Amino acid sequence: MSIAELSYLFSQQFMVRAMIVGLLVSLCAALLGISLVLKRYSMIGDGLSHVGFGTLAIAAALNLAPLPVSMVLVVLAAFLLLRISGNSKIKGDAAIALISTSSLAIGSLVISLTTRSNADVCNFMFGSIVVMTDSDLYLSIALCAVVLMLFVLFYNKIFAVTFDETFAQATGTKTKLYNMLLAFLTAVTIVLGMRMMGALLISSLIIFPALTSMRVCKHFKAVTVCAAIVSVLCFTLGIVLSIWFNVLPGPSVVVVNIVAFLLFWGIHLLQGKGFFA
Amino acid sequence: MAQIVCKNASFAYEGRDAVSGLNFAVNASEYHCVVGENGSGKSTLIKGLLRLKAPAQGEIEYGDGLNANEIGYLPQQTAAQKDFPASVYEVVLSGRLSRRGLRPFYTKEDKRTAMENMERLDLISLKKRCYRELSGGQQQRVLLARALCATRKALLLDEPVSGLDPLVTQELYRLIHGINKELGVTIVMVSHDVASAVQYADFILHLQSKQAFFGTAEEYKRSPFGKAFLGGERP
Numbered sequence: 001m002s003i004a005e006l007s008y009l010f011s012q013q014f015m016v017r018a019m020i021v022g023l024l025v026s027l028c029a030a031l032l033g034i035s036l037v038l039k040r041y042s043m044i045g046d047g048l049s050h051v052g053f054g055t056l057a058i059a060a061a062l063n064l065a066p067l068p069v070s071m072v073l074v075v076l077a078a079f080l081l082l083r084i085s086g087n088s089k090i091k092g093d094a095a096i097a098l099i100s101t102s103s104l105a106i107g108s109l110v111i112s113l114t115t116r117s118n119a120d121v122c123n124f125m126f127g128s129i130v131v132m133t134d135s136d137l138y139l140s141i142a143l144c145a146v147v148l149m150l151f152v153l154f155y156n157k158i159f160a161v162t163f164d165e166t167f168a169q170a171t172g173t174k175t176k177l178y179n180m181l182l183a184f185l186t187a188v189t190i191v192l193g194m195r196m197m198g199a200l201l202i203s204s205l206i207i208f209p210a211l212t213s214m215r216v217c218k219h220f221k222a223v224t225v226c227a228a229i230v231s232v233l234c235f236t237l238g239i240v241l242s243i244w245f246n247v248l249p250g251p252s253v254v255v256v257n258i259v260a261f262l263l264f265w266g267i268h269l270l271q272g273k274g275f276f277a
Numbered sequence: 278m279a280q281i282v283c284k285n286a287s288f289a290y291e292g293r294d295a296v297s298g299l300n301f302a303v304n305a306s307e308y309h310c311v312v313g314e315n316g317s318g319k320s321t322l323i324k325g326l327l328r329l330k331a332p333a334q335g336e337i338e339y340g341d342g343l344n345a346n347e348i349g350y351l352p353q354q355t356a357a358q359k360d361f362p363a364s365v366y367e368v369v370l371s372g373r374l375s376r377r378g379l380r381p382f383y384t385k386e387d388k389r390t391a392m393e394n395m396e397r398l399d400l401i402s403l404k405k406r407c408y409r410e411l412s413g414g415q416q417q418r419v420l421l422a423r424a425l426c427a428t429r430k431a432l433l434l435d436e437p438v439s440g441l442d443p444l445v446t447q448e449l450y451r452l453i454h455g456i457n458k459e460l461g462v463t464i465v466m467v468s469h470d471v472a473s474a475v476q477y478a479d480f481i482l483h484l485q486s487k488q489a490f491f492g493t494a495e496e497y498k499r500s501p502f503g504k505a506f507l508g509g510e511r512p
Contacts, residue, residue, distance in 0.1 A: 038361060153381045160371040163361060164352065170327040171375035171427045172346030218407035219364040 024144035025193035030209035030231030035162045037210040046203040047096035051077040053199030054103030061114040078187035127198030127250030198250040208257035215264040278340035286335035295321040298487040306461040310474035313484035319467045349424030351434040372426030394422040414445035431463035471506045
């Protein structure tokens with residue numbers, strides 16, 4: 001594929017839309033990911049994306065609008081998972097595995113019963129550049145704006161609750177509320193990005209940029225800014241490469257993220273040896 | 278009235294008493310140490326005093342201008358903090374959060390308070406360092422500065438010297454002593470180190486799944502508990 005063909009493709013309306021939503025989702029995911037990774041909540045993100053797979057399948061089978069239906073159900077699942085992981089009697093990781101495999105199984109059964117097509121399963125699992133309707137586009141932009149705004153407004157509280165929940169709670173911060181806020185924002189972000197990245201891969205957008213920037217950055221603010229930049233760059237590069245080599249967008253973005261992670265890890269190792277003192 | 282009053286309070290896990298019969302009062306600017314063996318209910322009492330756990334019986338009252346959310350807290354380290362990317366300044370400043378209410382950002386006054394507390398605890402030179410790369414004693418000083426940002430009334434310290442070497446331990450005790458005497462901050466400290474407890478504290482609370490002893494440090498030294506715990510060090 002030549003540069004001219006590539007730029008022609010990127011001028012197409014469906015591609016522009018996909019890029020706008022994709023970039024916004026990568027930004028949101030990166031910001032939320034820092035807290036999730038540090039709070040050991042990464043698996044909740046992964047669990048929610050599987051729930052999203054199930055809800056997308058059910059929405060498609062019932063001919064309902066996929067985005068709003070999944071949004072409601074995944075947000076509910078997020079609160080449920082948070083409650084379970086806060087309850088020491090049931091082991092959180094087991095509960096997440098239970099819920100995600102159940103959703104995967106139900107989702108793929110529903111798909112094969114209604115459409116009998118394995119291509120749909122593959123698209124849901126590994127993502128595709130979907131053609132977005134006007135309402136999907138506006139909903140995605142609005143929700144991403146809400147996620148970004150809430151993150152900025154509550155940045156200091158999210159830091160305190162992430163660093164030391166007990167201290168924050170003891171000094172009068174409503175930590176449960178902020179944990180729920182975090183779960184809510186994560187659920188929204190996952191549903192928005194899921195169809196492009198795929199249910200199995202969307203959590204990489206949450207986890208990779210945070211871990212990558214933590215290799216090198218040592219201040220919370222620096223980690224935040226770095227994760228946001230890394231995420232947006234990796235997404236753009238991943239999409240361009242996916243078109244260039246005619247492969248699925250989700251896996252391509254993840255591979256670019258893996259490369260970035262290894263690169264930062266390398267820099268970290270060199271730092272340790274005094275190369276960038 | 279005292280800042281904290283425990284009236285026949287007890288705390289339980291799933292119906293089983295963890296610690297009971299708590300009757301003591303903490304007045305402003307006093308220095309209290311809570312001692313006792315592992316599993317004697319010290320950590321449970323801390324949770325209760327911070328209102329993270331409700332008493333099964335009795336009650337805890339706060340007075341003398343102390344609201345329950347004005348107790349600064351120095352927790353034991355959590356696993357998550359060991360690899361947390363945050364600068365010393367960011368951690369100290371986060372202590373001001375409870376004063377912010379719904380306002381999202383820190384004010385100049387917050388930042389000044391953070392700087393003052395960092396100066397008091399000799400942290401200015403570490404301001405931009407990463408918290409996880411500091412030594413154990415430095416980390417405790419950072420957490421102490423954060424707690425002072427949250428309150429100037431009362432501090433609750435949970436085993437602040439565990440894992441520190443003897444020299445750093447003594448330095449931290451001196452700092453806490455100074456905060457108590459110079460700033461008039463009430464101190465309630467959970468400790469394994471009974472010898473230092475009687476050296477610095479005004480009052481000792483000894484727990485054995487119930488309140489076994491409460492009184493001044495001098496009385497404690499003469500009590501059977503004190504003699505047993507201090508062992509051969511005093512006749």
